[in-house]
Amino acid sequence: MTAAAPAAERAAPGVRRHAVTVLLVLPAALLGAVVLAVGSGAVPISPAQVLSILLSLLGLPAPATFDAQQAAVLTGIRLPRVALGALVGAGLGAAGAAMQGLFRNPLADPGLLGLSAGAGLAAAASVVLGFTAFGAYSLPAAAFAGSLGCTGLISVLAQRRGRVDVTTMLLAGIAINALCGAGTGLMTFLATDEQLRTITFWQLGSLGGATWPGVLSAAPLVLAGAALLPLTARALNALTLGEAQAAHLGVAVTRTKWLIITLVALSVGAGVAVAGTIGFVGLVVPHLLRLLTGPDHRTLLPASALLGATLLVLADLMARTVVTPAELPIGIITALLGAPFFLFLLRRTGRSAL
Amino acid sequence: MKHLTRLLVSAALLALPAHSAAHAATVRGADGVTVTVPPPRRVVALNATTVELIYRLGRQQTIVGTDVTGTYPPNRIPSVGHWAQLPAEGIIALNPDLVIGTADNFAAGRNSGVVAQLRAAGVKVLVLPASNEGGLDGVRTRLNILADVYGVPGAAQALSRSFDTTLAAVKANRPARAPKVIFLYAHGPNDASIYGTDGGAHDLITLAGGVNAAPFRDTRTLTAEALVTLNPDAIILLNRGLEAVGGVSGALKLPGVAQTTAGRARRIYAVDDSIRWTGPRLLEFALALARQWKTDFRR
Numbered sequence: 330m331t332a333a334a335p336a337a338e339r340a341a342p343g344v345r346r347h348a349v350t351v352l353l354v355l356p357a358a359l360l361g362a363v364v365l366a367v368g369s370g371a372v373p374i375s376p377a378q379v380l381s382i383l384l385s386l387l388g389l390p391a392p393a394t395f396d397a398q399q400a401a402v403l404t405g406i407r408l409p410r411v412a413l414g415a416l417v418g419a420g421l422g423a424a425g426a427a428m429q430g431l432f433r434n435p436l437a438d439p440g441l442l443g444l445s446a447g448a449g450l451a452a453a454a455s456v457v458l459g460f461t462a463f464g465a466y467s468l469p470a471a472a473f474a475g476s477l478g479c480t481g482l483i484s485v486l487a488q489r490r491g492r493v494d495v496t497t498m499l500l501a502g503i504a505i506n507a508l509c510g511a512g513t514g515l516m517t518f519l520a521t522d523e524q525l526r527t528i529t530f531w532q533l534g535s536l537g538g539a540t541w542p543g544v545l546s547a548a549p550l551v552l553a554g555a556a557l558l559p560l561t562a563r564a565l566n567a568l569t570l571g572e573a574q575a576a577h578l579g580v581a582v583t584r585t586k587w588l589i590i591t592l593v594a595l596s597v598g599a600g601v602a603v604a605g606t607i608g609f610v611g612l613v614v615p616h617l618l619r620l621l622t623g624p625d626h627r628t629l630l631p632a633s634a635l636l637g638a639t640l641l642v643l644a645d646l647m648a649r650t651v652v653t654p655a656e657l658p659i660g661i662i663t664a665l666l667g668a669p670f671f672l673f674l675l676r677r678t679g680r681s682a683l
Numbered sequence: 684m685k686h687l688t689r690l691l692v693s694a695a696l697l698a699l700p701a702h703s704a705a706h707a708a709t710v711r712g713a714d715g716v717t718v719t720v721p722p723p724r725r726v727v728a729l730n731a732t733t734v735e736l737i738y739r740l741g742r743q744q745t746i747v748g749t750d751v752t753g754t755y756p757p758n759r760i761p762s763v764g765h766w767a768q769l770p771a772e773g774i775i776a777l778n779p780d781l782v783i784g785t786a787d788n789f790a791a792g793r794n795s796g797v798v799a800q801l802r803a804a805g806v807k808v809l810v811l812p813a814s815n816e817g818g819l820d821g822v823r824t825r826l827n828i829l830a831d832v833y834g835v836p837g838a839a840q841a842l843s844r845s846f847d848t849t850l851a852a853v854k855a856n857r858p859a860r861a862p863k864v865i866f867l868y869a870h871g872p873n874d875a876s877i878y879g880t881d882g883g884a885h886d887l888i889t890l891a892g893g894v895n896a897a898p899f900r901d902t903r904t905l906t907a908e909a910l911v912t913l914n915p916d917a918i919i920l921l922n923r924g925l926e927a928v929g930g931v932s933g934a935l936k937l938p939g940v941a942q943t944t945a946g947r948a949r950r951i952y953a954v955d956d957s958i959r960w961t962g963p964r965l966l967e968f969a970l971a972l973a974r975q976w977k978t979d980f981r982r
Contacts (some may be wrong), residue, residue, distance in 0.1 A: 370776075372776045398805050401804035402775055405800060523791050530765070540796065654773030654774065654776050655773055656768070
């Protein structure tokens with residue numbers, strides 16, 4: 330493979346060094362964001378108290394005093410929320426990078442696979458039709474089933490003689506997205522005022538519903554995506570040359586495509602189910618990193634997961650602190666920050682960066 | 684005299700703590716959860732009618748937080764945001780000794796999870812019966828529960844008696860002929876829904892001596908033909924809605940309105956925006972409407 334190694338893997342030494350730096354800095358940035366997010370919120374808990382509460386959870390002596398309510402807020406509300414933000418962000422980041430690689434298209438994001446639209450339709454339908462089979466988890470369960478169903482449908486439609494045709498998948502995705510949009514429209518038409526508001530707020534996204542059972546139910550799926558997608562990096566690098574060339578390089582192209590689609594569907598679907606639709610993270614994060622580390626997916630995929638997690642933890646921190654005691658839906662923050670930043674990248678670097 | 688004053692003061696001093704210690708109300712919420720509280724000092728009152736009822740009981744100084752709907756009487760109480768998406772930590776940050784909401788609002792979106800989070804953090808949450816059903820009886824029920832919580836049964840009885848007086852006035856002022864009425868929930872010139880036969884709008888129409896012409900529950904989008912078929916004698920809008928469509932002349936341009944009996948006679952009425960949640964002003968709104976109808980529907 331040495332002679333025919335794709336350009337991305339023979340990057341200039343400068344970019345390579347950049348990549349190492351980024352992979353060292355990003356975990357530290359994520360850790361910093363988590364510490365900041367855990368220590369800030371509407372209820373004042375000082376850093377010493379945060380430490381004391383965590384230590385006392387482990388049965389160790391606490392250096393500072395805290396009351397039971399602070400402990401309950403930290404462990405029952407804030408920690409699961411930060412954990413969910415990191416998880417969902419990591420899933421969105423890694424999935425976005427993998428999708429852009431798979432489609433060889435800078436505008437690809439998990440939404441193209443029908444993940445958000447399918448989840449939106451199923452969520453709206455579960456609210457309007459009164460689906461309550463799983464109690465408090467009925468809406469997330471419906472949303473997850475909706476994303477998987479929609480992605481499955483698009484993938485099957487994109488099949489040509491056992492192979493996934495990426496262009497057909499893109500077009501099928503657009504059509505199915507439109508169909509889901511119509512279905513969601515029908516549901517909002519049928520909805521009562523209360524149901525309409527539930528649907529609207531779900532679509533704006535929020536980590537406010539984070540509970541440990543919710544986080545733990547999403548964690549295996551999201552982590553599977555964020556941890557296993559980087560394993561497809563070599564194949565994605567080869568795919569940048571084109572499918573035929575990748576196949577000549579020994580990449581099992583069809584199997585790789587199915588693997589990526591499955592991992593993206595599982596990880597993003599699980600994230601969307603618990604947090605609603607959160608836009609722009611999957612689109613912007615890989616772009617930003619490509620500027621810093623170059624197009625090598627071996628760096629890009631893990632870095633996107635780390636940066637996605639960091640950004641979503643920080644976005645949620647903003648969502649829950651700027652208008653206390655109220656909260657902003659996080660989808661508003663990611664779009665407000667993400668869209669102008671995307672335009673800035675576009676203007677500054679032109680199409681070459683994309 | 685001096686002696687007597689001193690005696691009275693010491694008696695009062697003795698009685699005060701004894702009273703507040705004795706009074707710890709045990710109240711069963713609409714969700715079946717029983718809450719035991721001494722008269723609360725810091726209350727987060729969610730839903731417009733909860734805020735209004737607490738004001739009527741003279742305990743408004745205890746309200747430290749509300750949601751976007753809690754705007755009447757005009758106040759500067761901090762809002763925790765939209766009632767359909769309540770923030771657990773934001774509510775706890777107001778350091779309430781009691782959170783009071785209604786079953787309808789707590790059922791919206793993720794709010795039931797928020798109630799669980801609040802309780803897990805040791806915050807007492809009282810769930811009142813739904814504010815969008817039960818009409819006047821529902822208001823009385825919620826009033827009595829709140830009076831128990833605050834230990835002010837006298838204030839609730841006085842308010843309840845004033846309800847009886849106003850109700851008698853409403854009945855005496857009803858129109859001779861009951862008009863067929865449609866309640867339009869309008870957001871703008873091309874966007875209006877009809878309120879169905881449940882909720883505060885229906886209670887208002889019935890109390891004021893009208894007949895709700897809507898043949899369905901919940902809300903339905905207004906279509907010109909449906910409205911002409913229903914052919915109401917009177918049309919009610921929210922103040923906000925009437926403003927949004929551009930006054931009575933604008934309302935007449937809504938699809939189908941001009942072709943109804945109400946439209947031809949310009950029988951368009953406006954009521955307070957808060958009617959969506961049934962609160963203590965229901966009868967005042969009904970009385971005003973009944974008086975207008977009594978004049979307009981003599982025959």
